[in-house]
Amino acid sequence: MTSSPITDEAVADERAVLAQLTDALGAVLDEAELAATPITMDTRFVEDLDLESIDLVTLTGELRRRYGDRVDFPAFFASLELPEIIGLSVGQVVRYVSGQLR
Template sequence: MTDVLSEVVRMLTDVVGEDFLLDVEVGPDTSFGDDLALESIEFVALVDRLRAHYGDRVDFPAFIAGLDLDQLINLTVGDVVDHITAAERAHA
């Protein structure tokens, strides 16, 4: 899980820029909305990077589509990491 977390944080840094994350310690409980104030275009860019890295075995469109509005608004880095980890375990 820590490898996946590190990879997600690295990709997030690539998307929003290192300067943006200087004041934020990103961890599993970090929310994309409240904590990071991620714009939708930035979230889409992050998902594109994750899809390019993890491929179709980690179905991000289905994951996002399966969330209700509250879950989407409160989505955390840990939620994404958990999804990736579970999908990789299922395809192992």
């Protein structure tokens, strides 16, 4: 299986989605929590940000409000096993969203 080369446009899209996701995390985390952990592609929702399942539901709702039907978050989360959800990184969500928006 070959993968597509990463283009400047894809990187720009991922940066934009990362910024939007970071902004959406403001609906889940207070400013102090958000400032305490830099949000990067490697940041993990559960292990680094201490999000609980209800927080992930809130975040999903916030992202759904932003992206509408263009990104199917329930299907994305449903495709993951529990260990994958626990280890889910910001980068995985950013890549998923970017791919859905192309």
